Amino acid sequence: MPQTLFEKVWNQHVVVPETADTPAVLYIDLHLIHEVTTPQAFSLLRERGLPVRRPDRTLATMDHSTPTTPVNSFKDLAIVGDSAANQIRQMEINCREFGIDLLGFDSEQRGIVHVIGPELGATQPGKTIVCGDSHTSTHGAFGALAFGIGTTEVGHVLATQCLLQRKPKTLAINVEGSLPAGVGAKDLILAIIGQIGVDGGTGHVIEYRGEAIRAMDMEARMTVCNMSIEGGARAGMIAPDDTTFEYLAGRERSPSGAEWTTAVERWRALCGDDDARFDNSVDIDAGALKPMVTFGTNPGMVVGIDEPVPDGSGDSNFRKALDYMQVETGKPMTENAVDIVFIGSCTNSRMSDLEQAAAILEGRRVADGVRMLVVPGSQQVKHEAEAKGLDRVFAAAGAEWRESGCSMCLGMNGDTAGSGQLTVSTSNRNFEGRQGVGARTVLASPATAAASAVHGRIADPRPYLRS
Amino acid sequence: MQAIKSIRSRTVNMPAKDIDTDQIIPARFLTTTSREGLGDNLFHDLRFEADGAPKPDFELNRPEAQGCEILVAGNNLGCGSSREHAPWALLDYGIRAVISTEIADIFRSNSLKNGLLAVVVDEETHGWLLAHPGSELEIDVVQSTLTLPDGRVVSYPIDAFARYCLIEGIDQLGYLRQNLDAIASFEESRP
Incomplete structure (x- = not known):
């Protein structure tokens, strides 16, 4: 079968x-x-x-x-x-x-x-x-x-x-087309969760497939799979391919020599069979996506950066979320002033994430009154970023460059936002109080977070991109 | 684990949907190395003012909620973080069963392993429970049924193995360790 x-x-x-x-x-x-x-x-x-x-x-x-x-x-x-x-x-x-x-x-x-x-x-x-x-x-x-x-x-x-x-059910998420400039893996996964809902994947393992997924590098794929749980799925998977093998080649715990060749053969055979069936499937058109931000208190409450916050006034949970976030139906999230920008977490703290943020911050300044923390995902990422001079870009822009850790994603280590403060965060959860008691979290990509730091309000990163 | 064949108690309602485990027990209380005492901080930020005073309108703080051991919550209870501290905190506080139309996978698994009944009911039963706070319910684990105060009996789905472990008070690690020979053979058979 x-x-x-x-x-x-x-x-x-x-x-x-x-x-x-x-x-x-x-x-x-x-x-x-x-x-x-x-x-x-x-x-x-x-x-x-x-x-x-x-x-x-x-x-x-x-x-x-x-x-x-x-x-x-x-x-x-x-x-x-x-x-x-x-x-x-x-x-x-x-x-x-x-x-x-x-x-x-x-x-x-x-x-x-x-x-x-x-x-x-x-x-x-x-x-x-x-x-x-x-x-x-x-x-x-x-x-x-x-x-x-x-x-x-x-x-x-x-x-x-x-x-x-118990063996879970399977959900295929097919992402066809290609992501437009300025729209990344984080925008894609936020859009997916917005579509399936925070419980859409409950009881399932997701497999992300299609042209847009195959075109992604490993760090982008990790960002996508990372947030599977925010759609209710315990696991999300992507079929291994040459991109996967190139990433793994030569790493400390990867197989080497003859073992590497055998391993790659074994790994290639893991791809799903052409006529394999999934219990459920969802189709996404990558080409239609925009930079995405959350407006509410779960990762499914998500909207395009230039789109108005939707009307859900008939739903008491929705109203409560908007009250907590102090945002209004009918207005885009770009109207909101920013207190803190956090770049980090297991979702977006790898080299490519830091590079995207640094590309926007280079030669620019974090707006007055905005605090920006950049927390690399590991000591290795930290050293690699420093070797490429990214730490100096962040420091010159007025951001704080930190040691690695989970940091403000869950605020367990003392890195927190104050009550009422709005944080544009590259992390994965915008739950009430997640980043500090009364703290307001807007989830976004590293590019959107960096653009928002410069602008002082939530900002569309696309005008900040340099060719 | 203690065997649990049935629970009888009044209900307390938290009708909000998508109550995540960060709400149940905020991350700053996870620095503990014990399972005990987490009930003091259950729903901390919903339950207490900044000065530590109980918020009078929070569901669990109301006089009629005192002593209720069954929590009826909105759809998708326990989403988010895998922290087992969430069921530990609920149990430590005195909640012995949670009921919703949907319970997030990891929270449900964690709950059942600790003897916190995680009961998923249909929308009609859920709607009735939300409309009748403080109802005296009997949750029968052996029969997998819920008996409402008017005598109606509703069955609920529960994994056969989780049910068996609950009613026999069996700890799953003991069961898993009975398979150590099979595990050793499996390890030998792999590259």
Whole structure:
């Protein structure tokens, strides 16, 4: 029977098939762990006297509660509070005790877990990858089956390298045509979520397909897959191709030599069969898209940059969201003044994201009264950006250049916005209070965020682009 | 895990749609290394003023909501972050079941693994529950049914294995570890 990409990866990892009474036992190739969603799982192992079954398949880092303030020495780390400091210390203890390599503060490979997995070549096509973090869907850009799990399941994987899972349904999102200039991966995924809704993918694994997806580089594909969960889908996948293999070639944890050749052959065979069937499908015309911004308090409340905020006054949730955001039906989002611009997060903190922002900021200044934070996704991204002089572009424009981490995406480490402040953010969630109590978040692409920083109001990036 | 065969309690309603796990437990409370005590900060920013005083019109703060163990929420409850701290906080506060027309995948999975019943009902039943706050319900896990105060019985879907684990008080790690031989063979069979 013809199979989709998802079905091929799933079937290759079934240890015990599912029955009406029991879920499948699914093998996990790579377990990513960070400090926030693992301490209780390690406690469970201790209570039961269990070891970590495969420390070699476990990759650990610290990103969520870690400071991003520039420091000369990590001895001066400005950790937000005792509880966060304890959590960070506990992560070091847990990894040491259970024999897991930790890419910690002393590692030049530290960074946001969804940035470093691909960067190190640990993320590979056909792997099953999980992490106690919903944005694990990012790794699906490589043709991996990657999804977020809870802490109890983190314990299951630590102890057995397996999970109990029911096979999800499949949703094909076909993106035909090509994206216009100034419209990027972030605009595309926001438009998709706007179309399917924040629960449109519930119970499904998405496969992104079509001309516009194939034309994307790996970083753009990661941005798209990253936000699958904002459409309700635990995982989003893209078929691996030459773009994928070129990205992975020569990376530290990628196969090499003869193994590389075998691996590429195996990876090529993962593509979905031509006549494979999906449970559902959605078509998107890439050519019709504009830069997108959110106007409400979930990532499905999205509008074209020059379009008026729609009228949803019949819906109490909609009215409440507009009240919280202090925006008005009928007016475009470009009318709103900006307090903070945040470039970062597992959605948009890689080199290409920083380059897009820097291209707009070069020779320009962040508007008076606007604070701009640029937080690279990993220490490697940070160093590469510095080698290319991007840090100097940001500094000259008046933006803050930080150490890597999740930072203002969820405001766990003390990087937050004040009540009522409006942040144009390249992150993934505009939930009430996500970036600080009472903080207002507008999700956008790095280009839109940078243009908004310069303009002082939410701005269409297209007039700022240089040929 | 303790076996749960049924729950009987009054309901408290939060009719808002898309209540995300950041609302249930804001990220700044996730620096804990324990499962305990999260109930104090359940729905923190909806529940408390900046000075820490309870907001009188927040659903859980109303006098009639006290002691209610069943939360009826709008569609797509628990979307967003995978934080298991969300069901831990609800349980720690005293909520033992959540009901909605749709419950986000990861939150639902996390809830059931902790003995927080995650019950999906049809729109008609949901509409009735929202129109009748404070109703005394019985949620029967063995039969997978919900009994309304007027005696109507509504069945709800629940994964057979999750149901079995709930009613027997079985912890899924124990079950998973029974497959260690199969896991070892699988590992040996792969490149």
